[in-house]
Amino acid sequence: MSEYGGGRPMGRYIRHACAFCALLLAALLVNAARVQVVQSRVYDDSPANRRGVIARYGQPRGDIMVGDEPVTGSVDTGEQLRYERSYKDGPLYAPVTGFASQSYGTTFLEHAGDGVLSGTDPMLSPLPLWNDITRAPGRVGNVVTTLNQDAQTAAYRGLAGRKGAVAAIEPSTGRILALVTSPSYDPGELSGNGEAVSSAWARLNHDPEKPMLNRAVRQTYPPGSTFKVVTAAAALDAGVVTDLDAHTDSPDPYRLPGTTTRLTNEGDGCEDASLRSAFEWSCNTVFAKLGVDVGAKNMAATAAAFGFNDARLRIPFSVAPSTFDQHVDRAQLALSSIGQYNTRATPLQMAMVAAAVADGGQLRAPYLVERTTRLGGQTLAGSGAHPLRQVMTPSTAVRLKELMADVVREGTGRRAGIRGALVGGKTGTAQHGVGNSGVPYAWFVSWAQADDSPQPQVAVAVVVEDASANRGEISGGGDAAPIAQGVMRAVLGR
Amino acid sequence: MTKAGTTVAAAQARAPAVRLPRRRGIELSLIVLAVLLSVYGYCAVGLARTGTVPPGAAGYGAGLGVLALLAHIAVRIRAPYADPLFLPIAVLLNGLGLVLIYRLDLETPSDQAAPAQLVWSTLGVGLFIAVVLVLRDHRVLQRYSYVWVAVALGLLALPILFPAVNGARIWLRIAGFSIQPGEFAKVLLAVFFAAYLAANRNALAYTGRRLWRLQFPTGRVLGPIVTIWLLSVGVLVLERDLGTSLLFFGLFVVVLYVATGRTGWIAVGLLLAVLGAVAVGRLEPHVNQRIEDWLHPFATIDAGQGPNQLSQSLFAFAAGGVLGTGLGAGHSILIGFAAKSDFILATAGEELGLSGLAAIFLLYALLVERGYRAGRALREPFGRLLAVGLASLLALQVFVIAGGVTGLIPLTGMAMPFLAQGGSSVVTNWAIVALLIRVSDKARSQYDGREAS
Numbered sequence: 001m002s003e004y005g006g007g008r009p010m011g012r013y014i015r016h017a018c019a020f021c022a023l024l025l026a027a028l029l030v031n032a033a034r035v036q037v038v039q040s041r042v043y044d045d046s047p048a049n050r051r052g053v054i055a056r057y058g059q060p061r062g063d064i065m066v067g068d069e070p071v072t073g074s075v076d077t078g079e080q081l082r083y084e085r086s087y088k089d090g091p092l093y094a095p096v097t098g099f100a101s102q103s104y105g106t107t108f109l110e111h112a113g114d115g116v117l118s119g120t121d122p123m124l125s126p127l128p129l130w131n132d133i134t135r136a137p138g139r140v141g142n143v144v145t146t147l148n149q150d151a152q153t154a155a156y157r158g159l160a161g162r163k164g165a166v167a168a169i170e171p172s173t174g175r176i177l178a179l180v181t182s183p184s185y186d187p188g189e190l191s192g193n194g195e196a197v198s199s200a201w202a203r204l205n206h207d208p209e210k211p212m213l214n215r216a217v218r219q220t221y222p223p224g225s226t227f228k229v230v231t232a233a234a235a236l237d238a239g240v241v242t243d244l245d246a247h248t249d250s251p252d253p254y255r256l257p258g259t260t261t262r263l264t265n266e267g268d269g270c271e272d273a274s275l276r277s278a279f280e281w282s283c284n285t286v287f288a289k290l291g292v293d294v295g296a297k298n299m300a301a302t303a304a305a306f307g308f309n310d311a312r313l314r315i316p317f318s319v320a321p322s323t324f325d326q327h328v329d330r331a332q333l334a335l336s337s338i339g340q341y342n343t344r345a346t347p348l349q350m351a352m353v354a355a356a357v358a359d360g361g362q363l364r365a366p367y368l369v370e371r372t373t374r375l376g377g378q379t380l381a382g383s384g385a386h387p388l389r390q391v392m393t394p395s396t397a398v399r400l401k402e403l404m405a406d407v408v409r410e411g412t413g414r415r416a417g418i419r420g421a422l423v424g425g426k427t428g429t430a431q432h433g434v435g436n437s438g439v440p441y442a443w444f445v446s447w448a449q450a451d452d453s454p455q456p457q458v459a460v461a462v463v464v465e466d467a468s469a470n471r472g473e474i475s476g477g478g479d480a481a482p483i484a485q486g487v488m489r490a491v492l493g494r
Numbered sequence: 495m496t497k498a499g500t501t502v503a504a505a506q507a508r509a510p511a512v513r514l515p516r517r518r519g520i521e522l523s524l525i526v527l528a529v530l531l532s533v534y535g536y537c538a539v540g541l542a543r544t545g546t547v548p549p550g551a552a553g554y555g556a557g558l559g560v561l562a563l564l565a566h567i568a569v570r571i572r573a574p575y576a577d578p579l580f581l582p583i584a585v586l587l588n589g590l591g592l593v594l595i596y597r598l599d600l601e602t603p604s605d606q607a608a609p610a611q612l613v614w615s616t617l618g619v620g621l622f623i624a625v626v627l628v629l630r631d632h633r634v635l636q637r638y639s640y641v642w643v644a645v646a647l648g649l650l651a652l653p654i655l656f657p658a659v660n661g662a663r664i665w666l667r668i669a670g671f672s673i674q675p676g677e678f679a680k681v682l683l684a685v686f687f688a689a690y691l692a693a694n695r696n697a698l699a700y701t702g703r704r705l706w707r708l709q710f711p712t713g714r715v716l717g718p719i720v721t722i723w724l725l726s727v728g729v730l731v732l733e734r735d736l737g738t739s740l741l742f743f744g745l746f747v748v749v750l751y752v753a754t755g756r757t758g759w760i761a762v763g764l765l766l767a768v769l770g771a772v773a774v775g776r777l778e779p780h781v782n783q784r785i786e787d788w789l790h791p792f793a794t795i796d797a798g799q800g801p802n803q804l805s806q807s808l809f810a811f812a813a814g815g816v817l818g819t820g821l822g823a824g825h826s827i828l829i830g831f832a833a834k835s836d837f838i839l840a841t842a843g844e845e846l847g848l849s850g851l852a853a854i855f856l857l858y859a860l861l862v863e864r865g866y867r868a869g870r871a872l873r874e875p876f877g878r879l880l881a882v883g884l885a886s887l888l889a890l891q892v893f894v895i896a897g898g899v900t901g902l903i904p905l906t907g908m909a910m911p912f913l914a915q916g917g918s919s920v921v922t923n924w925a926i927v928a929l930l931i932r933v934s935d936k937a938r939s940q941y942d943g944r945e946a947s
Contacts, residue, residue: 022859024889025858032811032851035843036812046801
């Protein structure tokens with residue numbers, strides 16, 4: 001066989017060794033296929049894998065638009081997470097945009113619209129599965145809001161740094177025209193990922209003024225006398241009151257049923273007052289008794305129709321549920337009916353109350369996103385379906401409009417009046433705290449209709465909770481009404 | 495190697511009956527292709543990163559081209575019958591390595607490795623040319639086998655005197671240069687093994703006890719393998735370099751098997767390797783940690799300490815998928831330390847995908863197979879064992895490091911031949927290719943139409 005090597009065929013052993021090396025390389029190939037194809041999804045989806053995050057910030061984020069103007073932007077940092085969010089008028093729009101932080105995630109519209117803004121929404125790809133095939137980063141899109149820039153600015157200026165919030169709605173559609181909270185913060189401070197961002201995060205979270213709290217939709221307040229709109233609607237719809245000008249059978253002071261507690265009024269002339277004058281002068285005794293007369297079941301049904309006790313409302317981010325307690329005794333019902341006890345409402349909820357009155361008793365679910373678009377402007381999706389609900393009969397709405405208009409014409413809300421427009425409103429000064437020791441909240445809810453307009457164009461709710469002002473001066477008519485007036489004028493263009 | 499030629503050759507006795515074609519033209523065209531592919535990769539990186547062809551593309555291509563051309567001319571003059579695949583594959587792998595290192599340099603502006611790698615590649619090609627020109631006959635090496643082993647052991651022992659770097663004592667730091675003497679020792683040891691076993695293979699093949707189908711060697715001839723094993727373990731313990739130790743031992747076992755044909759050697763070798771690995775794995779925390787990482791690559795993630803290098807490497811491979819992200823579009827730099835050296839394959843895996851990785855593995859496989867082919871074509875034992883040893887050295891090295899970074903075996907620090915950053919490694923690999931060319935030239939020029947058994 002072989003001419004050397006004592007009869008041992010070395011060539012055969014070389015082939016064996018060669019086969020062994022081939023086996024090693026084949027094992028490498030099989031293992032590479034395992035890692036890169038079979039198991040790749042496991043590795044790709046690992047939270048420790050930075051590639052997803054790098055890709056997310058690898059292109060400028062889509063913008064949030066107010067009208068035709070973006071209120072956001074993107075800054076190229078040149079770092080590993082390349083693009084950071086920037087905000088024009090950050091504090092003004094913070095309760096709408098939220099923040100988009102590389103460290104702390106996203107909130108509000110930045111969160112709700114993240115699919116479009118970051119380019120992961122499948123609707124953005126030109127063909128189904130296109131991005132999966134090309135492995136290219138998806139194109140981003142914009143989110144267009146329903147906000148009215150002038151109304152938003154007017155609300156923010158009106159609050160002038162005082163603690164409070166404003167919500168404004170277009171009654172005929174449910175479009176949210178203004179959503180302001182104060183004090184606010186600049187969400188741009190949280191965009192990045194460095195030391196400055198974490199210290200800003202800590203500072204904002206520990207600030208006793210809670211600048212990151214979205215008071216317009218995430219904070220509930222005792223609505224006080226503004227809730228009398230709901231009580232009046234319930235009384236009219238239930239037939240407890242049929243004539244606005246007829247005397248009601250209401251003692252002053254009113255002893256809460258089953259207790260010895262006497263409810264009084266700020267002013268005189270509330271005994272047996274008609275609904276019109278009781279509404280105009282905000283008689284607690286009359287409305288407390290009306291609530292008791294309507295009954296807990298009907299009161300709760302009307303409140304629920306206005307949107308109370310609804311935890312499912314999304315605008316598209318969630319709204320703190322406003323509450324009307326339906327498991328109450330008659331004394332508690334009396335207090336609930338004048339916006340105290342367990343009755344609490346967000347400013348957005350009270351704007352919805354005004355909007356329902358203004359729009360003939362119909363309530364449209366409020367929404368903040370007009371449409372989403374590609375960068376070129378082509379619409380991806382509209383605002384979606386917005387359910388409509390008949391809260392009260394149209395005739396009740398007409399009479400409530402009359403009552404609210406009276407308040408502005410000659411009652412406590414005179415400072416909200418606008419020349420050339422019909423304005424209706426209701427003031428509220430809500431006591432709160434243990435033994436009502438807290439500084440009261442000043443409320444004003446209203447709607448406005450220009451004389452040349454077929455329907456009301458705006459409904460507003462304003463709450464001012466200001467600890468610095470003199471207690472005696474806090475009032476819905478004095479503090480909150482002028483802010484509402486500013487917002488309504490901005491919408492009406494007057 | 496055709497069986498058909500056997501009868502012809504037998505009839506014409508020893509006279510060289512069929513002159514094999516030299517194939518130098520094929521080599522040249524393949525080299526041109528290799529250089530063009532490398533330049534294309536270089537441009538692809540620039541286009542992906544900045545949208546323009548990088549300014550150094552022409553210079554890079556010209557430099558690589560001139561080096562390859564000089565090597566080709568040397569082969570043409572002194573090794574005209576050499577296998578035409580060695581040089582183009584080496585050029586392509588070296589060029590691709592430069593592209594990958596240049597690509598990673600873009601992520602680390604303060605740490606540029608590609609220029610130094612180009613210098614080392616030039617030195618490597620220089621050594622290649624020197625070996626091809628000066629070494630007329632590889633059998634000369636056989637005469638000095640004990641010189642080589644002495645030098646190799648000296649080189650291996652040298653880093654023990656120097657401080658450990660990243661847990662392993664395998665570097666010499668002289669005037670800003672890091673040199674791994676162990677790399678050079680590999681070639682010298684391969685030469686020594688071939689020479690020693692060519693001389694003593696009959697004695698080592700003496701059969702002792704036969705157990706089942708394995709023939710075990712007698713105790714008397716167990717001496718050499720135990721000595722080498724002890725040396726490997728010594729390297730492992732003193733230098734904490736699992737990879738090199740594994741490589742030496744594996745190399746010795748393969749060459750021993752080819753020399754003697756005794757499967758018993760493999761059994762003994764595997765047994766000793768397992769014993770050594772378990773013992774050292776227990777005793778050395780550094781080695782033990784590598785094994786733990788291999789078994790549980792995500793342990794640090796689960797512990798909330800973030801991904802370790804191995805999981806970052808696996809992330810990179812996974813991100814590549816089948817087609818890869820494209821040169822310049824991956825994030826393998828996340829691996830951090832050693833991304834350009836030990837983990838260079840992860841960049842190839844992420845940016846070229848499984849398809850690119852398969853191509854790279856096939857290039858290595860081709861290189862190894864051609865080495866074995868030269869060994870089979872030769873007639874004398876030293877040359878055969880030398881070719882087998884050098885080819886196995888490449889194969890084992892690729893397996894140890896590529897298997898390590900893809901999670902197939904515990905990770906050990908080692909350079910991917912030609913691809914990885916590391917001067918000593920590049921120079922050594924060019925020396926290996928030079929020796930293979932030398933052996934292959936001898937084999938193909940002596941070819942007499944008969945297949946050696």
